[in-house]
Amino acid sequence: MTSQVPVNPLADFETSCQNLVQYRKRPLLVLYYPSGSSMTEMDMGEVYQTFRSSGVTVESRLPGLDVLIDSYGGNPVAGYRLAQLIRDMTLDAAFLVAERAYSAATLLCLAGNEIRLGHYAGLSPIDITLISEPSEGKREEVELATVDGFIEFAKNARKAIEDQLRKMDSDVGTNVDSELLVAMVRSVGALQVGKFFRERNVTGFYAKELLGTYMFSNFSDRIERTDDLVQNLLHGAPSHYFHLDYHLCKNWKVVIEEMCTQESDLAKKVVEEIENATANGVICQKLSRKRRMPFFGFYPYTSTSTIGASTP
């Protein structure tokens, strides 16, 4: 009777990670958030444990690390805290975005010495979206960009009406802007509007800290670069749902590189395989009707790696 060798359910994913590690010649941290999973502060302990189980500590920082991030976003506080945790563990960090790193994940990437984008991959604004997701009932979602847009609309409405009244030689004024704003605050809720603006300040503060400390630390004009980029990430896009591709990021002076075809293929393969593992129920199981687990994994670089070490 022959003994059956247990099959590694993550073998294909492991091979894709090792191929990327061998190509980049750097260790790899994978942060994967499937649809239905978002960045939260609960991730901190798990990512920390991922480092520790690999022998990486703040006293024995890695000389360099690639962080492959795939996420639609989450809590900006979690994004900032994860960024600082990663930087505590490595002297140099490159964030690899094979498909998307939106919102809080974009904030996280600002802690990189560079961001490397796969083909047609992208980032997003770091503005606030308020999501109300009761266990029973309908999910509601409001973007701060929508509130900003409405304020602008109210101003323009007043200007247009006043211009028209002047043309008609009328002395009558209009308070259409205040009426519109009152209606908007009633609809969204006064406390919610206040929360929006408070949270945006927090996100902007975190972004400045990460950019000044890491991405722009060696630039002589880092203060101007930081201010400009934060302004663009908070206010420069017409919507929170806005894909920032390589060209837009470059225009905004993000330290960003577009991967060559080989690197892009390898990075996308990692995401494809981890999506397969998720679809097959191997990882990222559901925590509730709406929420899934994220996946974190660390893959070291060894020059004589025996695990899937082929270079494609």
Place this chain on the structure above:
Amino acid sequence: MKNDTTDTKKNTVSEALRLHREAYEKRLRRLHQLEEPITDRAADESEETDRDGEEEALLTNA
């Protein structure tokens, strides 16, 4: 400084999967705890619970 190519050798995918499964169980237990009626012990943890509650309500998501 430790060399990353030697000190991280023991990490394998099975280790990542083990950690992932542990974390999943931990999160599930935590979710169930949040659904239990408040006891003295739960009250001690109320600060953390409140923070998690806020996370559910306020998220930035693209």
